[in-house]
Amino acid sequence: MQKEYELTIGKLKRTLPIIPITDTAAIASFVLLGDAELTRYAAQELAKRINIPFDYLVTLESKGIPLAQELSMITHHPRYFVLRKSVKAYMRNPIAIGMRSITTDYHQQLVLDGCDAEQLRGKRVIIVDDVISTGGSLASAEHLLKKVGANVVQRCSILAEGRATSRDDCVFLNTLPMFAVKNA
Numbered sequence: 001m002q003k004e005y006e007l008t009i010g011k012l013k014r015t016l017p018i019i020p021i022t023d024t025a026a027i028a029s030f031v032l033l034g035d036a037e038l039t040r041y042a043a044q045e046l047a048k049r050i051n052i053p054f055d056y057l058v059t060l061e062s063k064g065i066p067l068a069q070e071l072s073m074i075t076h077h078p079r080y081f082v083l084r085k086s087v088k089a090y091m092r093n094p095i096a097i098g099m100r101s102i103t104t105d106y107h108q109q110l111v112l113d114g115c116d117a118e119q120l121r122g123k124r125v126i127i128v129d130d131v132i133s134t135g136g137s138l139a140s141a142e143h144l145l146k147k148v149g150a151n152v153v154q155r156c157s158i159l160a161e162g163r164a165t166s167r168d169d170c171v172f173l174n175t176l177p178m179f180a181v182k183n184a
Ligand SMILES: O=P(O)(O)OC[C@H]1O[C@H](OP(=O)(O)OP(=O)(O)O)[C@H](O)[C@@H]1O
Pocket: 060, 061, 062, 063, 064, 100, 101, 102, 103, 104, 129, 130, 131, 132, 133, 134, 135, 136, 137, 138
């Protein structure tokens, strides 16, 4: 099996290791955390593609957080919200729903602090994440936001992977293929 994948995002290039995630499938591992240069550049490029007025960006713990931070500042929206993957003791009236994503083989949850939910009610929000793959994380985020009365007006990510590459309801900067594990 191929060991690495050469990713280009505009003027930047990264070499991603190809990592098996099941007996039959592998992904090019795109870990944004720690890559400040790519985070800022991707946020600048996504900002150019946001084509609708909005009140808040919303992202998912964890790899979406630095991207949402940069994008919030670039678009002059100093407050953004993070959907967490566990309930924390400091949350007030947390609201949780189930979630599945391609990188995690167990059922996870997505959690919104109740105070954040109050602020999001009736607002126009854009969901931002680093990668959309099965769409499971995005679907759960959207479900949770609708449940609290927020209006999702756009979805954006740096990359669309596998089946998400044909989605026309998300803005993304490039695509990532999935890989077959040959000796499966
Ligand atoms: O479309 P999906 O199949 O749901 O995959 C996309 C999700 O997977 C990644 O998160 P991950 O679950 O790896 O968690 P992490 O960001 O906390 O590492 C990524 O940041 C997305 O949120």
